[in-house]
Amino acid sequence: xxxxxxxxxxxxxxxxxxxxxxxxxxxxxxxxxxxxxxxxxxxxxxxxxxxxxxxxxxxxxxxxxxxxxxxxxxxxxxxxxxxxxxxxxxxxxxxxxxxxxxxxxxxxxxxxxxxxxxxxxxxxxxxxxxxxxxxxxxxxxxxxxxxxxxxxxxxxxxxxxxxxxxxxxxxxxxxxxxxxxxxxxxxxxxxxxxxxxxxxxxxxxxxxxxxxxxxxxxxxxxxxxxxxxxxxxxxxxxxxxxxxxxxxxxxxxxxxxxxxxxxxxxxxxxxxxxxxxxxxxxxxxxxxxxxxxxxxxxxxxxxxxxxxxxxxxxxxxxxxxxxxxxxxxxxxxxxxxxxxxxxxxxxxxxxxxxxxxxxxxxxxxxxx
Amino acid sequence: xxxxxxxxxxxxxxxxxxxxxxxxxxxxxxxxxxxxxxxxxxxxxxxxxxxxxxxxxxxxxxxxxxxxxxxxxxxxxxxxxxxxxxxxxxxxxxxxxxxxxxxxxxxxxxxxxxxxxxxxxxxxxxxxxxxxxxxxxxxxxxxxxxxxxxxxxxxxxxxxxxxxxxxxxxxxxxxxxxxxxxxxxxxxxxxxxxxxxxxxxxxxxxxxxxxxxxxxxxxxxxxxxxxxxxxxxxxxxxxxxxxxxxxxxxxxxxxxxxxxxxxxxxxxxxxxxxxxxxxxxxxxxxxxxx
Numbered sequence: 126x127x128x129x130x131x132x133x134x135x136x137x138x139x140x141x142x143x144x145x146x147x148x149x150x151x152x153x154x155x156x157x158x159x160x161x162x163x164x165x166x167x168x169x170x171x172x173x174x175x176x177x178x179x180x181x182x183x184x185x186x187x188x189x190x191x192x193x194x195x196x197x198x199x200x201x202x203x204x205x206x207x208x209x210x211x212x213x214x215x216x217x218x219x220x221x222x223x224x225x226x227x228x229x230x231x232x233x234x235x236x237x238x239x240x241x242x243x244x245x246x247x248x249x250x251x252x253x254x255x256x257x258x259x260x261x262x263x264x265x266x267x268x269x270x271x272x273x274x275x276x277x278x279x280x281x282x283x284x285x286x287x288x289x290x291x292x293x294x295x296x297x298x299x300x301x302x303x304x305x306x307x308x309x310x311x312x313x314x315x316x317x318x319x320x321x322x323x324x325x326x327x328x329x330x331x332x333x334x335x336x337x338x339x340x341x342x343x344x345x346x347x348x349x350x351x352x353x354x355x356x357x358x359x360x361x362x363x364x365x366x367x368x369x370x371x372x373x374x375x376x377x378x379x380x381x382x383x384x385x386x387x388x389x390x391x392x393x394x395x396x397x398x399x400x401x402x403x404x405x406x407x408x409x410x411x412x413x414x415x416x417x418x419x420x421x422x423x424x425x426x427x428x429x430x431x432x433x434x435x436x437x438x439x440x441x442x443x444x445x446x447x448x449x450x451x452x453x454x455x456x457x458x459x460x461x462x463x464x465x466x467x468x469x470x471x472x473x474x475x476x477x478x479x480x481x482x483x484x485x486x487x488x489x490x491x492x493x
Numbered sequence: 494x495x496x497x498x499x500x501x502x503x504x505x506x507x508x509x510x511x512x513x514x515x516x517x518x519x520x521x522x523x524x525x526x527x528x529x530x531x532x533x534x535x536x537x538x539x540x541x542x543x544x545x546x547x548x549x550x551x552x553x554x555x556x557x558x559x560x561x562x563x564x565x566x567x568x569x570x571x572x573x574x575x576x577x578x579x580x581x582x583x584x585x586x587x588x589x590x591x592x593x594x595x596x597x598x599x600x601x602x603x604x605x606x607x608x609x610x611x612x613x614x615x616x617x618x619x620x621x622x623x624x625x626x627x628x629x630x631x632x633x634x635x636x637x638x639x640x641x642x643x644x645x646x647x648x649x650x651x652x653x654x655x656x657x658x659x660x661x662x663x664x665x666x667x668x669x670x671x672x673x674x675x676x677x678x679x680x681x682x683x684x685x686x687x688x689x690x691x692x693x694x695x696x697x698x699x700x701x702x703x704x705x706x707x708x709x710x711x712x713x714x715x716x717x718x719x720x721x722x723x724x725x726x727x728x729x730x731x732x733x734x735x736x737x738x739x740x741x742x743x744x745x746x747x748x749x750x751x752x753x754x755x756x757x758x759x760x761x762x763x764x765x766x767x768x769x770x771x772x773x774x775x776x777x778x779x780x781x782x783x
Contacts, residue, residue, distance in 0.1 A: 157562055194742060195592060198741070437563070
């Protein structure tokens with residue numbers, strides 16, 4: 126196979142017109158990476174916008190068009206689901222805000238173009254949760270099956286309730302009352318975000334662009350899992366490109382009031398380093414003053430590996446170490462030490478059992 | 494067995510299959526005669542693997558695990574069921590990625606360029622009928638999925654082995670003793686399963702499109718004489734739409750395609766036990782008039 130690097134995949138996004146000169150063998154490799162990273166449709170739309178789609182090798186066109194069709198369908202579907210949710214639970218509690226992928230799609234911003242996701246995330250007023258749960262189950266949404274330990278984890282420590290799935294359409298929905306786990310002690314006053322919402326032209330409530338950016342960067346840097354790190358970095362690249370001075374001021378203020386300035390610093394640092402995102406100089410200077418420290422080289426080591434295109438064929442030898450360090454860091458951020466130990470021991474025990482007895486041991490429906 | 498790499502140059506999609514299981518290698522070579530390339534890597538559409546599970550499990554209850562690149566859509570099966578798992582994995586891969594055809598869960602057989610679709614749920618005897626026709630001079634385009642070209646009544650072949658279940662395995666083996674049968678996968682969720690490679694004539698025309706002249710919904714009923722019911726356009730459309738699995742994803746183009754197919758083809762529901770009678774009906778009443 127030809128030698129494709131993670132860097133080549135990034136360059137293709139930043140210079141979509143170069144798509145026309147890639148041969149079939151290189152495309153085969155690039156498509157594997159993009160499909161694994163759930164980015165085929167986003168690249169397809171990007172290449173189309175650059176006006177070179179027709180010149181792209183037929184082999185690649187075939188796979189890019191497949192992904193576009195699926196993304197277009199999802200775009201349509203999310204509008205449909207959002208209108209139903211609006212009717213069914215829009216009147217309960219103070220807010221019904223569409224977050225992450227669904228929010229991007231509904232926003233009409235470039236970050237939503239070709240973006241795909243596996244579930245719809247909503248943010249609601251915590252006091253309304255049990256009414257929302259009841260109303261949703263009357264409308265055909267059922268809680269996903271899970272064992273007692275996971276139930277307890279959600280109810281006691283998380284910032285969301287166990288996901289619900291529509292019985293006939295199969296749509297998955299995550300209902301949040303905060304944007305990060307309450308157990309972390311860093312969950313912000315959610316009213317700060319409630320103040321940063323807008324209504325789309327179709328009538329759906331989403332976060333405004335600075336708050337959407339803040340949520341996106343918290344989601345990425347306040348996390349332990351980076352399978353889609355590159356996709357999430359591109360979300361930030363698209364959200365943070367081409368903005369007004371007012372946007373930056375609001376983003377800085379919001380990061381300060383919610384206590385996520387360090388995460389904003391990382392977002393600016395790594396989008397700039399990895400995807401050449403233009404960050405205003407005064408923003409960079411301000412964040413640099415507040416956030417440089419002795420651990421920065423370690424954080425650089427972790428994120429410069431976890432936020433670039435990832436696939437077994439393009440990973441560097443130190444990827445697993447970076448992934449492991451990112452995992453520890455993320456868990457440590459989210460949980461006080463005693464909870465972390467309890468949670469890790471529980472999960473480690475399962476991994477050991479699965480290693481010896483097969484990875485379906487804990488599934489309720491067992492194989493032969 | 495050391496890890497082997499095979500390219501399956503099927504039409505219209507190609508696969509690369511990595512496997513370390515002898516059973517997979519043997520069956521692949523038997524099922525896809527002349528279509529397997531173990532030369533280093535032409536470009537293929539999908540990268541699949543069918544391998545042993547990891548961990549200690551492989552020593553006391555060996556498994557077979559299917560991956561489409563890094564993704565594992567199914568739970569592992571017993572190793573003996575590995576080949577069936579690979580065939581189902583190939584179906585899954587196409588059904589979940591390919592959106593440029595309207596794909597129906599249906600067998601497709603043709604005389605020259607006149608194709609009949611046989612959409613049917615499991616247990617209706619579809620595969621037995623498929624095998625019978627394919628070995629009695631019909632051309633097999635597919636046993637599982639009809640690839641319909643958008644906004645047309647043209648169907649593109651996707652020639653693959655026929656998936657036979659339970660009793661039909663012995664029947665087929667008695668009818669076509671010269672056929673190329675795979676090893677048996679015992680007690681899968683569909684019961685015992687064997688794959689049967691179609692005759693040479695079907696392989697030779699694997700790139701030749703056909704136009705859909707009829708849709709026949711078959712239901713096998715032991716001991717029953719042939720009954721034929723002609724469906725009106727609405728009935729035909731509704732029954733057919735239930736079997737079209739990416740109809741929803743394709744939206745307007747999916748709807749228009751199914752409409753076009755239904756408008757230009759006759760639809761029938763048949764109950765039968767005797768395959769010879771069915772073939773007679775298909776040839777005399779449908780093909781000769783189309």
